[in-house]
Amino acid sequence: MNRIALAFTVTALSAGLVRVADADVAVQVSPTTRLSIGGVTDFEREKYITIHATPAEWDLSDEQIRYIEDVLEVSYGRNGGLQTGVLKKTPADPNDPDMPDVEYLKAEGAAMIERWAADQPRFKPESMREVVLCTHPEYMVGLEDNDFAEFGPRSPEAAAEFVAQFLKHYYTDETRPKYYEVFNEPFIKAKKLNTNVDVISEQHNITARRIKELTPDVLVGGYSAAWMELEARDFAHWNGWMKNFMDIAGDEMDFISYHLYDGVNVEGTPAVRTGSNTQAVMDMIDTYSHLKWGYAKPVLITEYGQIIKPKDNKNWPDRLRREGPIIRSFMGMLMTYMEHPDRLLKTVPFILGVGTWTYSNTGGMASTEEAPSDFLLYRRAGDNYVLTELALFYRFWAGVNGERRLIGADDPDIRGHYFADGLRHTLVLHNYDDESQAIDLAGFDGLDIAKVTRRSLQVHGEIPTLNEQALFGLPESMTLQPGETVALLLDLRHATDAERTLTRSRIYPTDYLAPIEAGEPIQVSFEDVPGGVGDGLLRVAIGRDQALSLRPKIHVNSRPVDVPDDWAGGLQRGRGMFYGVIEVPVPGRLLQGDVDVTIEFPDAGGRVATVVLQLDRVEDDRPT
Numbered sequence: 120m121n122r123i124a125l126a127f128t129v130t131a132l133s134a135g136l137v138r139v140a141d142a143d144v145a146v147q148v149s150p151t152t153r154l155s156i157g158g159v160t161d162f163e164r165e166k167y168i169t170i171h172a173t174p175a176e177w178d179l180s181d182e183q184i185r186y187i188e189d190v191l192e193v194s195y196g197r198n199g200g201l202q203t204g205v206l207k208k209t210p211a212d213p214n215d216p217d218m219p220d221v222e223y224l225k226a227e228g229a230a231m232i233e234r235w236a237a238d239q240p241r242f243k244p245e246s247m248r249e250v251v252l253c254t255h256p257e258y259m260v261g262l263e264d265n266d267f268a269e270f271g272p273r274s275p276e277a278a279a280e281f282v283a284q285f286l287k288h289y290y291t292d293e294t295r296p297k298y299y300e301v302f303n304e305p306f307i308k309a310k311k312l313n314t315n316v317d318v319i320s321e322q323h324n325i326t327a328r329r330i331k332e333l334t335p336d337v338l339v340g341g342y343s344a345a346w347m348e349l350e351a352r353d354f355a356h357w358n359g360w361m362k363n364f365m366d367i368a369g370d371e372m373d374f375i376s377y378h379l380y381d382g383v384n385v386e387g388t389p390a391v392r393t394g395s396n397t398q399a400v401m402d403m404i405d406t407y408s409h410l411k412w413g414y415a416k417p418v419l420i421t422e423y424g425q426i427i428k429p430k431d432n433k434n435w436p437d438r439l440r441r442e443g444p445i446i447r448s449f450m451g452m453l454m455t456y457m458e459h460p461d462r463l464l465k466t467v468p469f470i471l472g473v474g475t476w477t478y479s480n481t482g483g484m485a486s487t488e489e490a491p492s493d494f495l496l497y498r499r500a501g502d503n504y505v506l507t508e509l510a511l512f513y514r515f516w517a518g519v520n521g522e523r524r525l526i527g528a529d530d531p532d533i534r535g536h537y538f539a540d541g542l543r544h545t546l547v548l549h550n551y552d553d554e555s556q557a558i559d560l561a562g563f564d565g566l567d568i569a570k571v572t573r574r575s576l577q578v579h580g581e582i583p584t585l586n587e588q589a590l591f592g593l594p595e596s597m598t599l600q601p602g603e604t605v606a607l608l609l610d611l612r613h614a615t616d617a618e619r620t621l622t623r624s625r626i627y628p629t630d631y632l633a634p635i636e637a638g639e640p641i642q643v644s645f646e647d648v649p650g651g652v653g654d655g656l657l658r659v660a661i662g663r664d665q666a667l668s669l670r671p672k673i674h675v676n677s678r679p680v681d682v683p684d685d686w687a688g689g690l691q692r693g694r695g696m697f698y699g700v701i702e703v704p705v706p707g708r709l710l711q712g713d714v715d716v717t718i719e720f721p722d723a724g725g726r727v728a729t730v731v732l733q734l735d736r737v738e739d740d741r742p743t
Contacts, residue, residue: 143596144530148537148562150544152525153617153740157461157624160522162538165194165249166465167453168516170496171422172472173198173250174241179472183497183504184241187472191513197251197421197467198296199303200476203258205285211270219270219281228288235294244293251421251465252286253300253343256308261322264313275322279329287333298419298464299337300376301326304345306360316360320367327371338464340374340419347377347392347400350662350698354632354726362407369411374464375404376419381448382426393451394532394551394688395699399660399728401455402700405462406729409627418459420466423452424494429483433490441493442508443578447602449512450576451688454534454549454604470509473497511585515576515604519545525621531687531702532556533599539617544609550599551688559596563609568593570610578602619739621653626732633727635663640674640717643730650711653735657703657716663725665690665697671720675709696725710734 153160173195174184187193205227212218235242258267259282261275272278286295301323309315320342327339342364349357365375379400381391392400405415425448432440449468456466471477474495477486486492488499497504521540528535532552538545544566550556571590577583579601599605626645633641657680661669670684686701710732718727 143557143559144528144533145559145561146526146528146533146535146548148546148560149525150537150539150563150566150615151618152737153620154523154525154537155620155622156458156523158622159460160620162457162520162523163460164192164516164520166460166463167457168192168513169194169249169465169467170196170470170472170513171467171494172196172470172496173201174243174246175201175235175250176472178475181241183472187496188246190517191510192517193513195246195249197253199253199255202252202254202282202285205289206254206258206268206281209268209270209281211268217270217273218277219268219272219284221280221284224281224284225288228285228290231289232291232294242294244291247290247294248297249465250296251298251300251419251467252296253303253421256302256305256312256319259302260305260312260314260319262312262314275325276329278322279326282326283329283333286330286337292336295334295337297336297338298374299330299339300343300419300421301339301341303343304378305342306364307345316363317367320364323364323368324371327368327373338373338417340372340376341368342376343421344377347379349400349403350696350728354662354728357403361404365404365407365411369408369416372416374417374419375408376421377404378422378469379420379452380422380424380426380469381444382428390691390693391689393448394455395686395701396688396691397452397455398658398687398700399662399698401459401462402658402660402729402731403631405625406627406631406731410629410631415462415625415627417464418462419464420456422467422469424448424469426483427493435489435491435498438491438493439508439582443580443583443602445493446509446512446576446583447578450515450549450578450604451551451602454536454547455687457536458534468512469494470512471495473499473504508583511576511583514585515574515606518543518608519547519606521545522617524617530556531683531685533558534687539615541614542611544611544615546607546609547604548599548606549604550602553601553689555601556599557596558599560594563593566609566615567612568609569612572608572610573597574606574608576604618741619737621735621737624734624736625658626734628730628732631729635720635723635725635727637721637723638719640719641727643716643718643727645714645716645732648710648712648714648732648734649736651736651738652707653737654707655705655710655735656733657705658700658729658731658733659703659718660698660700660728660730661725662696662698662728664695665692667722667724668720669697669701671718673703673719674717675705676715678709680705680709698728705732707735 170193210220212220261272261278265271305319323341408415425445471494477492491498521538524537526535526537535548574587628643691697
């Protein structure tokens with residue numbers, strides 16, 4: 120990708136790094152600087168290292184459950200089937216044929232609780248609490264012609280009553296799932312169900328209110344969006360779907376949920392979201408949330424990954440060629456999600472367990488022994504099930520824990536995280552670029568390192584590979600292949616305490632979705648920006664035709680700042696519009712009090728969707 124010289128400053132703690140075209144990427148760490156992102160300082164594996172499965176799935180054996188939990192160190196997850204099965208069997212209330220039989224749910228729920236309690240350690244309360252519970256709209260939208268169960272549900276109120284009673288009586292307070300999504304991807308099915316976005320959104324309200332009455336410990340959200348091409352038709356998709364949902368149902372939602380896929384998920388343009396596009400989607404929802412409620416509501420990303428054209432390399436073992444790109448999407452998106460720990464409650468890669476149901480399915484989710492689904496952790500092989508290469512995603516992250524420490528790179532295609540866990544420090548780097556990147560490492564001089572291990576997950580060959588090797592010392596440089604993720608595991612002789620804390624926060628604008636006119640400055644304001652030591656970053660999300668300029672002139676409090684012509688990920692070819700975040704470094708001296716930003720393009724068309732100010736402020740933790 121084309122680049123210009125890009126000034127990059129980690130903070131006042133580190134010397135400025137200058138990115139020069141064709142030079143190595145400079146990665147700077149500060150092992151003694153704790154990184155707090157919105158108050159979150161720890162890795163929180165249960166948010167990120169998850170599987171789209173639960174202990175309640177009948178086709179996962181106890182041995183497989185133990186492997187998932189103890190060896191791969193994976194948390195759960197999401198369950199879209201249990202509630203549906205219970206719904207189908209629930210009779211109507213003898214006194215009201217349009218409502219569920221609550222006495223039946225009480226009795227069956229008590230029996231289920233007993234079975235789960237007797238089957239330990241499989242159904243550990245802490246595992247069951249982490250589950251996101253959902254169901255499918257074709258079964259649960261309350262419509263007059265719904266005959267899925269004896270009682271329908273033929274109204275939103277009947278559906279809400281069933282859900283609330285199910286959550287109350289099938290779980291104890293210790294085992295009840297924390298999160299409830301009202302539907303899985305409902306809007307793309309609205310026309311087929313002869314309903315609309317407004318009706319489905321209102322059912323979210325009715326369901327949330329009834330759940331809060333019976334089980335107030337459950338967080339309720341939606342709308343579990345499948346198609347996140349927010350920029351489509353000059354952001355008409357945003358206005359008609361996600362914004363409309365937030366306007367109708369947002370007050371009752373504890374979280375907003377959506378799905379992000381590279382490729383195409385049911386509808387939309389086949390293209391890559393990983394990188395700048397994912398950032399832009401997240402910033403749009405957060406910005407509107409903040410404008411509407413004065414804070415950005417929490418987010419659940421309950422599916423993510425990549426969808427590949429169905430006919431390419433489907434049969435085993437050619438399927439291995441499909442798994443590399445899928446793992447690349449998992450890793451690339453996860454690196455972005457980990458930059459938002461204060462915003463995200465949980466992220467779930469679309470990795471199923473055994474997925475027996477896919478062998479009787481049709482379409483993109485169909486499995487046969489010769490051509491298993493792309494999303495299985497275990498594939499069928501005769502009478503047995505064997506691990507797929509998707510397990511490499513989890514094996515890469517095995518043993519990674521700790522407190523966040525400061526890291527920065529002078530190229531947006533190289534993303535990194537650094538964790539300190541006692542005598543083990545871990546540096547993780549990912550290359551978004553489609554070309555190899557040479558990396559120079561700096562900032563480790565104060566560490567007393569006893570051992571270095573390099574763990575590498577490569578996805579650019581015929582099949583994905585995970586390699587681990589001991590090194591003779593800490594490398595000063597290394598090369599990352601396209602899409603590769605590398606972890607340097609540093610075993611220390613002495614623990615390194617944090618001496619200071621860098622707090623990273625986001626400040627949202629007072630408006631959004633500004634139309635772009637040639638030579639006309641767009642005004643963006645941030646109020647009451649706190650002063651202090653440290654710099655900032657303008658996250659400018661632009662949506663416009665591919666042929667138009669993506670490099671505006673930007674002034675901060677009337678001072679010009681350098682605008683890079685690079686961003687995280689690729690050029691977004693395959694989309695009619697570019698929609699992505701361009702990260703613009705801003706010196707700290709310009710960021711205090713009321714901050715005025717002007718953005719000016721040489722040509723007309725499209726919109727500046729959002730501008731978010733990411734602010735770094737440093738405090739010394741050492742006693743005075």
